[in-house]
Amino acid sequence: MHFGKPRAERADAVRNREHLLRTARQMIAEEGVDKVTMDGLAERACLGKGTVFRRFGTRAGIFRALLDADERAFQEHAMSGPPPLGPGADPVERLIAYGRARVDFLTEHHAIVRACFDRSRPMIMGDPSMTQLHIRVLLREAGSVPNLDGVAVQLTAALEAPLLLYLSRPQREAESPDRDETIAFLGDAWQTLIERVMR
Amino acid sequence: MHFGKPRAERADAVRNREHLLRTARQMIAEEGVDKVTMDGLAERACLGKGTVFRRFGTRAGIFRALLDADERAFQEHAMSGPPPLGPGADPVERLIAYGRARVDFLTEHHAIVRACFDRSRPMIMGDPSMTQLHIRVLLREAGSVPNLDGVAVQLTAALEAPLLLYLSRPQREAESPDRDETIAFLGDAWQTLIERVMR
């Protein structure tokens, strides 16, 4: 009765997944996120449509997979990079730095992040994001906050939701004039919020 | 050259819109939000599909229209109802009361609220919701907050996003045991947040 190893992923599966991700990245670079269709991707990768769905489940799944690597790298930085983002700085400093970095990250990956949404199966509260966990830890380090879990949820929402929900411009080019404005706007707002909550 | 009256909406159009909304409400009551399809709605209302799209633009548009009346009533309450929600109470009290009422409202209309999302054309930051405006006004009344606009955006996100984004269970029955828990959880968190920001 040895579970634990439900048999590793088959070699062709791995090969195909990577090929599909590469192809998807190309398509995004050439035509933008919403020109990536399941049929189109399959055809361009010379694979069956069924394969694409088997690998990623849903369309949103592709974008989640694409984001995954960058997301890991980002959290890595936040958890063990140099201060003020990483350990070593004052927790409040770290919270502020985290927020600014996160705004930057989400803006950078804006199109893909938004494409991760799945109308049918959205994120559940029980599945706290890395961001929420990180904020929670730093809040606790920064001093006693009542209702820690609740506040962590809401600060996470305050940080991420504006980019996920409220602002969503075409933002074709990375050099858009209001791109930097937006980043500064939300970063400053975050800093203000944290300073007032923690003072 | 008199614009201003681009000719009022035709009588049949009005009739059909109301008929469609009534029918949609029935279908929602009977089978739930995501069984409401454009074809189904058109057929049940004995109208062409083109008509449904002409009236509401997109599927999400139907739900926005359905929410509209209730949303107005809610804002009415918040702006001119009895304290602590309405005018007369201390601004901080009002902010807290508003948040609790809003959580309640969003939970009550959860299914429809979520159905208002539109993958292709999401809300723009330039279109600040009533909630954002209200929060902004109360914040200003409550005392000088630096970065007023930014903080208003983020508090709005903190209040609404958890219900829009992070928690989304089927929540079929209104008497679900964790429904009340959720309302209390988010309401308390909101109160904590506001108290700390404003202290």
Add this chain to the structure above:
DNA sequence: AGCATAAGCGGACTTCACCCCGTTTTCTAT
């Protein structure tokens, strides 16, 4: 009332996500 015209209507058509299931490939145990 009668007419011109803009608004509204209907439903076929297109596109896309997602499902299904018979066929093929890889893996493992012998």
Add this chain to the structure above:
DNA sequence: ATAGAAAACGGGGTGAAGTCCGCTTATGCT
């Protein structure tokens, strides 16, 4: 090496959103 099982593949099928355009009807003007 080989057979048998499990996993992966392929692509046609389905249902739903959204578009198009020729037809119909309300409305305002005379």
